Amino acid sequence: MDLKDLYRDVIVDHNRHPRNFGKLDPADAHADGFNPLCGDRLTVYVNLDGENIEEAKFEGSGCAISVASASLLTEAVKGKSRAEVRELFDEVHAVLTQHDANVDPSRLGKLAALSGVREFPARVKCASLCWHTLNAALDRATAPVTTE
Amino acid sequence: MSAAIGRPRSVDFDVARIRRDFPILNEQVNGKPLVYLDSAASSQRPRAVIEAIDNYYEHDHANVHRGVHTLSQRATDAYEGARETVRGFINARSTREIIYVRGTTEAINLVAQSYARPLLQPGDEILISALEHHANIVPWQIVCGQTGAQLKVIPISQTGEVDFAAFERLIGPRTRLLALAHISNALGTIVPVERFIARAKELKIPVLLDGAQAVPHSIVDVQALDCDFYCFSAHKMVGPTGIGVLYGRESLLEAMPPWQGGGDMILSVTFEKTTYNQLPWKFEAGTPDIAGAIGMAAGIRYLQGIGMERIAAYEHELLEYATARLSAIPGLRIIGTSPHKAAVVSFTMAGIHPHDIGTILDTEGVAVRTGHHCAMPVMDFFKVPATARASLSFYNTFEEIDRLVAALEHARKLLG
Numbered sequence: 001m002d003l004k005d006l007y008r009d010v011i012v013d014h015n016r017h018p019r020n021f022g023k024l025d026p027a028d029a030h031a032d033g034f035n036p037l038c039g040d041r042l043t044v045y046v047n048l049d050g051e052n053i054e055e056a057k058f059e060g061s062g063c064a065i066s067v068a069s070a071s072l073l074t075e076a077v078k079g080k081s082r083a084e085v086r087e088l089f090d091e092v093h094a095v096l097t098q099h100d101a102n103v104d105p106s107r108l109g110k111l112a113a114l115s116g117v118r119e120f121p122a123r124v125k126c127a128s129l130c131w132h133t134l135n136a137a138l139d140r141a142t143a144p145v146t147t148e
Numbered sequence: 149m150s151a152a153i154g155r156p157r158s159v160d161f162d163v164a165r166i167r168r169d170f171p172i173l174n175e176q177v178n179g180k181p182l183v184y185l186d187s188a189a190s191s192q193r194p195r196a197v198i199e200a201i202d203n204y205y206e207h208d209h210a211n212v213h214r215g216v217h218t219l220s221q222r223a224t225d226a227y228e229g230a231r232e233t234v235r236g237f238i239n240a241r242s243t244r245e246i247i248y249v250r251g252t253t254e255a256i257n258l259v260a261q262s263y264a265r266p267l268l269q270p271g272d273e274i275l276i277s278a279l280e281h282h283a284n285i286v287p288w289q290i291v292c293g294q295t296g297a298q299l300k301v302i303p304i305s306q307t308g309e310v311d312f313a314a315f316e317r318l319i320g321p322r323t324r325l326l327a328l329a330h331i332s333n334a335l336g337t338i339v340p341v342e343r344f345i346a347r348a349k350e351l352k353i354p355v356l357l358d359g360a361q362a363v364p365h366s367i368v369d370v371q372a373l374d375c376d377f378y379c380f381s382a383h384k385m386v387g388p389t390g391i392g393v394l395y396g397r398e399s400l401l402e403a404m405p406p407w408q409g410g411g412d413m414i415l416s417v418t419f420e421k422t423t424y425n426q427l428p429w430k431f432e433a434g435t436p437d438i439a440g441a442i443g444m445a446a447g448i449r450y451l452q453g454i455g456m457e458r459i460a461a462y463e464h465e466l467l468e469y470a471t472a473r474l475s476a477i478p479g480l481r482i483i484g485t486s487p488h489k490a491a492v493v494s495f496t497m498a499g500i501h502p503h504d505i506g507t508i509l510d511t512e513g514v515a516v517r518t519g520h521h522c523a524m525p526v527m528d529f530f531k532v533p534a535t536a537r538a539s540l541s542f543y544n545t546f547e548e549i550d551r552l553v554a555a556l557e558h559a560r561k562l563l564g
């Protein structure tokens with residue numbers, strides 16, 4: 001296990017300087033996510049233009065992996081349709097959990113930096129929390145989601 | 149890295165010899181020798197405990213209290229002999245006051261359901277403190293919900309001490325029970341329970357102590373404490389998981405209804421009427437954790453062989469050294485700074501989430517706990533989502549604290 005693989009420069013940068021950090025007000029939808037194991041708490045906000053995500057922001061506190069992952073997510077989903085976001089989530093999830101994930105890295109862009117997480121199974125939930133939370137927001141769920 | 153802070157010399161504590169008793173301390177983790185600093189969550193076991201359990205299964209196992217055959221006798225003798233060992237360890241008056249349970253959590257639930265529930269009326273109060281483990285919060289919330297009683301909480305200070313003046317204001321004519329941690333698992337605070345008990349006794353209010361963190365690290369004498377219930381878990385005191393103890397004052401236990409029904413807890417059963425067994429078996433329905441009791445007793449004998457005073461003294465040296473070294477790390481904040489502490493150092497680091505600290509330390513072979521330590525209200529009070537916690541035991545060394553510090557410096561370089 002190499003820490004450098006987990007805390008890649010992109011991750012460290014997005015943790016120190018999270019993008020799209022803050023509240024969207026008004027927001028078309030938002031949802032809260034909570035990881036009770038480590039106390040990560042996120043709120044993800046989205047504004048939609050029809051089927052497409054016009055803008056996504058997040059706020060909350062968490063470990064470097066969860067903050068960087070949320071920051072990367074808000075950049076990655078902008079302009080994508082709900083269907084495209086779901087596809088992207090499946091690919092990110094595959095990269096987070098499988099060694100032989102059949103995913104074209106070029107499709108992931110900066111999100112590929114999260115691939116080091118799969119060597120640290122205890123941290124997969126940190127990286128996926130924001131994605132579950134986004135899905136909940138898109139489903140207009142108001143109940144907090146948890147990773148448990 | 150140079151250690152500017154000198155290590156104290158523990159002349160008469162042969163930690164190297166002690167470490168040889170704990171096979172797991174030879175483990176390599178991520179290619180580095182294990183540094184186990186998570187004993188407050190669960191301690192490790194010496195060979196004496198592992199062998200006592202093996203030996204029981206290899207030579208003596210049968211069900212207890214149920215047969216005239218030799219193995220059943222041997223198993224019963226070992227199981228009941230263990231109860232006497234526990235009794236002596238905490239200086240209870242009688243083995244009738246020693247109830248085997250699954251652990252601290254079950255002990256507190258037993259008292260909540262069997263002692264408090266029949267007694268509580270709407271408007272009655274249970275008093276706890278703000279530094280309690282969830283195990284000493286949730287069972288009381290449940291019983292309050294069942295009875296209409298109220299849960300009152302004694303505040304803590306910024307150093308993590310229970311506010312005695314506030315306690316004196318909160319305890320009153322409606323208080324039916326005071327339930328306090330003896331030592332806080334999240335902060336390390338040693339609560340001066342004697343003062344609290346003395347005041348409660350003046351008002352004839354019974355006291356339960358959550359001793360999960362106290363029993364492994366200090367001498368506990370339930371008669372000297374004059375508490376009514378005392379709860380602890382074997383797995384935090386070098387014994388096996390799955391067993392612990394509820395000590396209860398005999399007169400209170402005698403008056404309490406059984407908690408669970410089944411075999412062993414009865415004297416006679418007909419469909420019309422069942423006569424319950426005597427103490428302590430009245431509270432031990434079903435086949436118990438026989439091997440657990442035997443392993444727990446072996447653990448107690450092991451601790452007694454070293455001596456609880458010597459353990460406490462050595463652990464205090466470790467605590468002072470760890471506190472000094474960690475305090476010197478820029479951006480590190482220790483949460484829980486009472487002058488009276490057990491060897492627990494909870495901390496945060498500026499700009500680095502505890503969860504990241506945990507991962508980075510683990511790659512260096514250093515095991516600490518990160519998270520809320522089953523004490524979310526404590527985290528809320530200190531306005532932190534979580535902490536990292538190094539908890540030290542008598543098998544830890546000063547060199548291991550140096551390894552912790554080096555790993556934290558590494559974390560700071562990586563993410564700080």
Ligand SMILES: Cc1ncc(COP(=O)(O)O)c(C=O)c1O
Nearest residue numbers: 251252253281283333358360381
């Ligand atoms: C202070 C305190 N109380 C209660 C408990 C619960 O103990 P157990 O999980 O063994 O029942 C613990 C252990 O985590 C503790 O530290």
